[in-house]
Amino acid sequence: MRKAVRKRRRAAAVLVLAVLAAACGKAGTPPPKGPQPSALPSYQVQDAAAITGSSTLDAARSRGHLVVGAKEDQPYLGQKNPATGVYSGFDIEIAKMVGASLGFGPDKIQFKTIASANRETALQNGQVDYYVGTYTINDNRKKLVGFAGPYFVAGQSLLVRKNDNSIHGPQDLNGKKVCSAAGSTPYQRIKSQYPKAKLIGYDTYSACVDNLITGQVDTVTTDNAILLGYAAKVPDELKVVGPLFSTEPYGIGTPKNDTVLRYALDDALARHEQNGDWKKAFDVTLGLSGEPAPTPPQIDRY
Numbered sequence: 606m607r608k609a610v611r612k613r614r615r616a617a618a619v620l621v622l623a624v625l626a627a628a629c630g631k632a633g634t635p636p637p638k639g640p641q642p643s644a645l646p647s648y649q650v651q652d653a654a655a656i657t658g659s660s661t662l663d664a665a666r667s668r669g670h671l672v673v674g675a676k677e678d679q680p681y682l683g684q685k686n687p688a689t690g691v692y693s694g695f696d697i698e699i700a701k702m703v704g705a706s707l708g709f710g711p712d713k714i715q716f717k718t719i720a721s722a723n724r725e726t727a728l729q730n731g732q733v734d735y736y737v738g739t740y741t742i743n744d745n746r747k748k749l750v751g752f753a754g755p756y757f758v759a760g761q762s763l764l765v766r767k768n769d770n771s772i773h774g775p776q777d778l779n780g781k782k783v784c785s786a787a788g789s790t791p792y793q794r795i796k797s798q799y800p801k802a803k804l805i806g807y808d809t810y811s812a813c814v815d816n817l818i819t820g821q822v823d824t825v826t827t828d829n830a831i832l833l834g835y836a837a838k839v840p841d842e843l844k845v846v847g848p849l850f851s852t853e854p855y856g857i858g859t860p861k862n863d864t865v866l867r868y869a870l871d872d873a874l875a876r877h878e879q880n881g882d883w884k885k886a887f888d889v890t891l892g893l894s895g896e897p898a899p900t901p902p903q904i905d906r907y
Contacts, residue, residue, distance in 0.1 A: 645693075646885040648701060648877070653708035659865035661734050662707065671709045673700045674719040674727050674736035674858070678811035680834030681891045683738050685718065692716045695830075696855075698886035699756055699874075700737040703857065706873030720808045722788030725749045728860050735870065736858035739828055741790045742905070751863065752856035753870035755902045756883070759828035760849030761791050764835060766817065767844050772824050774847035778802040782822040784813035791827045794851060810835070818842060828853050833894040854902060871904050 656662060665671045675692055677685035683696040704714050719727045724740060727733045728750045742752045765772050779801040785792040787806030795804050805822055807813055813825040814835050829849055836843045859867045877883050878901045887898040
């Protein structure tokens with residue numbers, strides 16, 4: 606019996622590797638199941654000379670490009686093709702559309718992978734100009750960084766193996782091995798509100814998902830948008846269960862004291878929501894998971 610289980614787990618791991626290989630776009634592989642470059646919208650680059658007084662923008666103009674923090678392992682949101690180095694997903698499109706409003710086309714944006722636990726440090730130290738990567742706005746983080754938006758509202762949920770019927774929501778987590786990204790909001794919520802769960806933290810959600818498929822953990826928890834992307838990659842192996850048990854407004858992280866940049870990003874988000882760019886970007890990225898485009902949330906200008 607145990608040998609059969611191990612064989613199934615190895616087969617599942619092979620399946621994930623096959624999916625990732627397909628995403629690399631190698632000759633002879635099936636087309637990648639994700640955002641197609643030909644379907645992505647383009648964004649008109651604005652003359653942003655009137656935006657003055659931002660030390661972050663001044664530095665970007667001097668170097669000739671923006672440096673944007675992002676995730677690289679979240680299907681349909683922020684994912685990096687290991688073969689080409691190209692980032693894709695809804696968060697990436699948000700970064701590109703607001704970048705265009707700041708005067709930088711897609712060829713003038715350099716994406717940089719930053720782990721959840723290092724986002725505030727990256728913004729404080731000037732490693733990135735702004736950050737777009739399922740970054741929940743909350744009061745504690747506002748003490749350290751600024752936020753434009755929100756541009757999307759998600760909610761915490763649970764990802765389990767397809768044949769697991771023991772977990773239906775957070776009430777079932779007692780004694781279960783629960784995996785999330787260390788330092789993330791979902792990780793902290795499980796730690797504080799569900800202390801009987803056996804919490805495990807990794808730098809990335811993809812590491813959690815790998816361990817879920819191979820049976821090392823019982824569930825992965827984070828925002829439903831992220832989990833839907835993973836489930837869509839291997840629908841025969843994984844499923845999202847239970848009701849949402851949080852509200853997660855995603856914002857664009859900025860250096861705390863650069864209010865000029867924050868206001869400019871708020872203006873850019875509003876413009877792209879009104880002209881239809883936001884919905885187009887959603888439909889060809891996160892919308893591929895089967896979720897219809899919601900109404901964009903109201904921007905919180907502070």
